[in-house]
Amino acid sequence: MSDERISEKVKNVQSSAIRELLKHSKMEGVISLGGGIPNPDLFDREGLQMAMDKVLSVSWKDAFQYGLSEGSPDLREAICQLLKQRLITCHPDDVVITSGSQQSLDMLARVLINPGDVIVVERPTYLAALQVFHLAEAQLASVGTDGEGMKVDELEELVKTTTIKAVYIVPTFGNPGGVTLSDERRKKLVALSKRYNFVIIEDDPYSEINFTDKLFKPLTAWAKEIDNSENVIYTSTFSKILAPGARVGWVVAPEWIKKQIVTLKQATDLHTSSLSQSLAYHYLQTGRLPDQLKIIRASYKDKCQVLCEEIERELGEHLTFHRPQGGMFLWAKFKYQKNTTDWLKKTLANGVVYVPGEFFYADNPDASTLRMSYVSVADENLRKAVARLKASLE
C-alpha cells in the first residue's frame, strides 16, 4: 500500500521546515536562533507549583473529568479580566478555550473557509497559519509589510478589486516579521473591514512581551469604536506568557461564528485539557502573572538588544532589519541578493542555525531574508552566533 489513500488535502501539506531545523538545533555545539519556543528558564516554576496544588486540592474532580467544549467558565471569566488590560472588553460567553493558538487558527480556517475563498496574509506571515489555510483550500493573497507592519494601502487596492473572506494578521510584535502595525494603519484596517465586509483574524500571542511603555491597542478594540466588532476575531494564548506545554489558548469571537467554533471544537477534540485549563486558571488567581511578565520582558528585551547591536556592529554592511518593540523574533534581510536557504548549510557547518525567510511567504518569497529568535540563547552565545554568521559570509 502506498500514499494513494491519503486525502488530497493532507497530502499537499508538508511538515514544516522548522521541524527539520529543530533537529539541527539539537546537534552538539550548534547555536540555534531557529526555534520559536519560550525560554524555559523563565517558567514560573514556583507559581505553577502553587497553582497545581490548588488544582489537585480544590478542582481535582473538574480537572480530571470531561468539561464543556467552550472551556471552563472560570477560566473564560479570568481571561476577560486579563483582556481588560489589553483594552479589550468581552464577556465569558464570547470566549472559546482552545488547545493553543495553532488550534484556534485551524478551527477558524475550517469554520470560515470554503475552497477558493481568498485569505489575505502578510508578507512574511506565520508559517503554520499558511499550513492551516492550505488545508482549508483557501486561495491565498499577500500584502507587503514595512517597519509599521502590513501596508494597509496595498490591502485597500486589493479589496477594491477582489472579494476577500478574511485578513490574517499578527499586528503586534509579529512572527516572523517582528514588526508592529502602527495605530494609523490599525484604524484604517478595521475601517476597510467594515467598508468591504471582510473578517479580520487578529492573532495576538506576543503583545504582553512588550519592550516599550506604549500599549498597542488591538484591532479588536479599534473595531469596537467604529461598531465593527462583528468582523473581528481575536486569538491569543498562554504559551508565551505561562507555559506552552499546557496547550491553552483562546478565541474571542462574535456570536455568529462562536457557536460554530464550539460545535467544531466538540467534533475536533471535545474540549481542551481540563487539567491544563485548571492550571491556567489557578495560576492567574495567584496574581503572579504581572511580575512574571516583567521578568520575561526584561530578559527578552536585553537579549533582543544584544542581538541587534551585535548584528549592527558585525553585519551592518550585509543585513538590514527593523528593531523589534517586543516579541521573540528578529527578521533581517540581506542588502544584496543572497539565498538564505542555501546559506544555511554553510552556517550550520559553522555552528549556527536560523530559519530561512522564504518559508514564511504565501507567494513570491524573498529568499534573502531570515528569522532569528533570541529569547532562549545566552548572551555570549548570541555574540558567538553573530560571529559565526559573519564567518559564514567569507
Add this chain to the structure above:
Amino acid sequence: MSDERISEKVKNVQSSAIRELLKHSKMEGVISLGGGIPNPDLFDREGLQMAMDKVLSVSWKDAFQYGLSEGSPDLREAICQLLKQRLITCHPDDVVITSGSQQSLDMLARVLINPGDVIVVERPTYLAALQVFHLAEAQLASVGTDGEGMKVDELEELVKTTTIKAVYIVPTFGNPGGVTLSDERRKKLVALSKRYNFVIIEDDPYSEINFTDKLFKPLTAWAKEIDNSENVIYTSTFSKILAPGARVGWVVAPEWIKKQIVTLKQATDLHTSSLSQSLAYHYLQTGRLPDQLKIIRASYKDKCQVLCEEIERELGEHLTFHRPQGGMFLWAKFKYQKNTTDWLKKTLANGVVYVPGEFFYADNPDASTLRMSYVSVADENLRKAVARLKASLE
C-alpha cells in the same frame, strides 16, 4: 452579518444531541442515564497526585515546554508496554499521541477521506464519529449489528459491489450498542480488509472495562496474523481508565499513514498537552493501573447487572437488549414501534433521561432504541430510573 460566512462543511454539522441532553441531566432531581462520562468517584486521586508530584519534581521543564508533534517518547514507549497486555505488539515509532479519541478520529478522517469516499459504520455507531466523517465529506454506508457485533456477512455483500475506503468499528464493548464482535467475525473482517484492500479503524476505548475473564483479541492483532497490518489503524485513550479531563489518547498506525498523521497533528494543535502526557506517563510508572482497573471493572459490572436485572424484571415485556460483557453502555430496543425521542419528553417530566437511539445511525435510524449509561449512577437511582421509565409508559 449572518451565518452565510460559515463554511459549508461546518454549517452542516450540528451540535450533538447529547450536549443538549446534558443540560437536562443537570436539572434538580433528574436521574441521567444519558451521559457517556466515567464515574469521577473512581478516579484514582491518590495515584494521580503521586504522578503529578513526579511531573513537577522530575519532568517539569518538559511538561511546561513545547514537545514533539507525535508525542512524548517516554509515553509512547509506555503505551507499547500497556498494549502488550491487549495482545498488540507495536513500536513507539508506530504511536502518535492525540488529545483523546475524538481527535484521533477527526485526524484520521481528515487524513484518509476525500469527499465522496465511502466509510462504513455500524448500525448503531458512535455519534461523534459520524460528525467527523460528515465534516470530511465522506459518503457513509452502514452495516447492521446483532449480539455478536457487526454483521460481517452483510459487509461482505457490500464490498463485493462497492469500493470502500474504510470501516469504522468499536469492536469491543461498543458505544452505543454495548455489543462485542465475536472472534469468528473478527477474523473474517480482517480477511475482508486484506482481500478488498480497505482500511479498518479500530476504535478501542473500552476494552479494559471487561466484565469477563476472556480477553477479546483486537482486530489489530488478528490482522498481524494474516499479514494485513498495513490496513488496520488502532485508536485508544486514557479517558475511560484514568482521567478524561487530561485529554490523552493515541493512534497506532502503519507507516504510510503515520507520517501524515504527525504532519496534520502539527498543523492542528502542534502537539497534545505536555502536562497531560507527563501525568499519564508518570501514572503508568506508579504501577497502580492494574489495581485501579479492577476497581472500575467491579463497580461498572455491578451497576450494569443492577440495571439489566431491573429492566428485565420491570420492563421485560417492553424492552429487549443484549447484556454487555463490558464497557459503559446498555443499548435497548422496544419490542414494538415506539419513538424514543418523543418519549423522552415524558420520561424527563418523570425525572429520568437517556439518549434516544435514532441519533446513532448514519442512515435508516431505528427510533425505537435508546442508550443508557449505568456507570455514574448510584444503585438505588438505577432502580428509581427504571421505575420512572416504567411509569412513563403508562
